[in-house]
Amino acid sequence: MLRNRLSRRLSRHIACLLAIALLLLAGPSHADEDAMLAKVHAFLHERAAGSGDEVAIEVHPPRADLPACARPDIFLPRAADRPVGRVSVGVRCGDQGQRVRYLQAEIHVTGHHVELARDVRAGETIRPEDLTEVAGRLDRLPRQAVLDPDRAIGQEATRQLAAGVTLQRYHLRPRPLVRRGQQVVVEARGAGFRVTRSAEALAPGGQGERIRVRLPDREILEARVIGEGRMAVDF
Structure with missing residues (x-):
């Protein structure tokens, strides 16, 4: 009887040690990961602020279990005028930032962009009445889309453009x-x-x-x- 009790205690002790070992090997806790994702979300929201009327951000958690990230230093590997759409986000971890991991995020932006209200010939100067503002998803537009009419007014068309075209920066040059x-x-x-x-x-x-x-x-x-x-x- 005593031998059986000792055997059961030993089994429970071994099981407890195994559970602790598995927790140590499992990587960062959900709380650590959630805190890092929250910091990435705040970083992207600050960078995307002013890109449109509404900004919605979704940060995808890492696919693999990774060690906890102490003092995360967040950066964009590809600097952009306006980070929208699908973006890659870098996170340096540790005192010296010796470990770097990358996360994927989606930045959805709703706002206004500029379209042509009429056909424009190459070399023609853009006037206010030539433009119309359209509401929609800015993250689905080309990277060089013109969002502010003032960026187009007074500029010269580099090529013939049809009515309804979303103006892009390479469509224009200083007159x-x-x-x-x-x-x-x-x-x-x-x-x-x-x-x-x-x-x-x-x-x-x-x-x-x-x-x-x-x-x-x-x-x-x-x-x-x-x-x-x-x-x-x-x-």
Whole structure:
């Protein structure tokens, strides 16, 4: 009888040790994983803020059990203007960030983007009446989609575009205010002085672009386009 009781106690002791060992081998607790996922969610929400009217984020947990991640340092392997759609998120773990793991997330954004209200010819300047704002899922749009009408108004179409097209950045270029070989006025300003000189533009340029100009004495400067046939040199 005593032998049986000792045998049962020994069996329970061994079973308890095995359970502890399995817990130690099982990796991080659900609480650790949930805390890390919450930090990843907050990081993505901060990065996606302002991308649209509504943002919904789903972070997929790792498929395999992994050790607990102490002091997670979260980053985006591919920096983007607006992280939307399916994205990969990196997490550095440990004091020195020596261990890196990657998670997948879905960022759904609802908002407005810009479409053309009429056909536009190549080289034509975009006017406010040429555009219409459309509501929808921004994460389903091309990465270069134009969301703000002000980014398109005053720009020049790089190609012929049909009505209903979602405008993308490569569809547009700054409207040339200065053309190559044109005689322009170059303005130089400093503390207490303002000087203007005539010069020859050596390249075309749109608003804000920097191009080279040649002065009458053959000196070549780089100047910024500030208007029709007008340039500025900053000191």
